[in-house]
Amino acid sequence: MRALRLIAYHLERTGAATYRVQAFRRAAAVAERAGVDELRHRAETGALTGLTGVGRTTAEVIAQALAGREPDYLVELTGRDAPELTGGHRLRAALRGDCHTHSDWSDGGSPIEEMAETAAELGHEWIALTDHSPRLTIANGLSADRLRAQLDVLAELNRRIAPFRVLSGIEVDILADGRLDQDERLLGELDVVVASVHSVLRMPEREMTERMVTAVSNPHVDVLGHCTGRIVTGRGRPESAFDAKEVFQACADHGVAVEINSRPERLDPPRRLLRVAVELGCLFSIDSDAHAPGQLSWLGFGCQRAEECGVPADRVVNTRPADELLAWVSASGPR
Structure with missing residues (x-):
């Protein structure tokens, strides 16, 4: 899912550890293979973490994205991303x-x-x-x-x-x-x-x-x-x-x-x-x-x-x- 990949992107910009970035990229790949219908069913039944590679944080991101919300974690990251440029x-x-x-x-x-x-x-x-x-x-x-x-x-x-x-x-x-x-x-x-x-x-x-x-x-x-x-x-x-x-x-x-x-x-x-x-x-x-x-x-x-x-x-x-x-x-x- 795009939200998970965006989080990985912003983590890289802030110099986060590689394992954290890869966790979001792996979850994105798993979510894409599962498809929207299965993700919605799992979100409704609280079973997103049953997908291999999807943990509590990535499950929350998926659920919020499916609900049409910008995930809280993505909002937080974009707020503390790399310093704003003043020129160039x-x-x-x-x-x-x-x-x-x-x-x-x-x-x-x-x-x-x-x-x-x-x-x-x-x-x-x-x-x-x-x-x-x-x-x-x-x-x-x-x-x-x-x-x-x-x-x-x-x-x-x-x-x-x-x-x-x-x-x-x-x-x-x-x-x-x-x-x-x-x-x-x-x-x-x-x-x-x-x-x-x-x-x-x-x-x-x-x-x-x-x-x-x-x-x-x-x-x-x-x-x-x-x-x-x-x-x-x-x-x-x-x-x-x-x-x-x-x-x-x-x-x-x-x-x-x-x-x-x-x-x-x-x-x-x-x-x-x-x-x-x-x-x-x-x-x-x-x-x-x-x-x-x-x-x-x-x-x-x-x-x-x-x-x-x-x-x-x-x-x-x-x-x-x-x-x-x-x-x-x-x-x-x-x-």
Whole structure:
């Protein structure tokens, strides 16, 4: 049922535990299989919890939805959802897609199709699926064989969900020497390659600078992901040290977009570095880095910060339709 899926969506936006989100998604699937007639009968007889996967809370949501009411739990959640944005609305309206998303093929929480369906509901025309590369074992990174299998899945999915498109991609780990954690020939077959540092984040500044410049100089790289690696919530994590002017100049020289990561715990790069990238003429990609459908709407956080720092819309690559984005990728690399 839609109410159960909406609750899962809003739970994801507020950073709720995955098991809570999955409980509502499982209940939604069970309710859809049961059908309205059986649900009504069970609601009238107090037997909704007799359905496997439906507990007391989800049963109450179902009963209230069947009665034509907006469920109390949904009302409560929407009242304490993510903070209201005070800016960035014009830029958000200009975005056509999202260059950085994850699915349950790596460390995301939902199937590719569910990510695509939610993106379409949000008004996207496309998303790039960028699951992790093999070195990141904690995130169930994709081996070359698994990535090739995913390409076959995407080809079939895109036939079914057209005109919406799921572009093939990867968030490839930047290794300590600047090489990329995936077969170069396979990278050349992908639509979008986001390159990010996930390890040895406290490398000395000179070495980190050389590492990142080497990576963005690779002709397969399209986007430099969450460049400082910082975490600004909870116990936090400090920024990696690197020469921002040198790294961003390399991005500008090689046509690599600097990611404006919209995750509330990242908000990367910091404003002072974002302004440096603007001054150097960089391209940008405002991305959700979503690991669940409810996180796809986080793009607004990145748009607000981009607007505050003077990022022009015509330098944001995901304001482009899919074909124009792919033309930019082809012009800037060897694909």
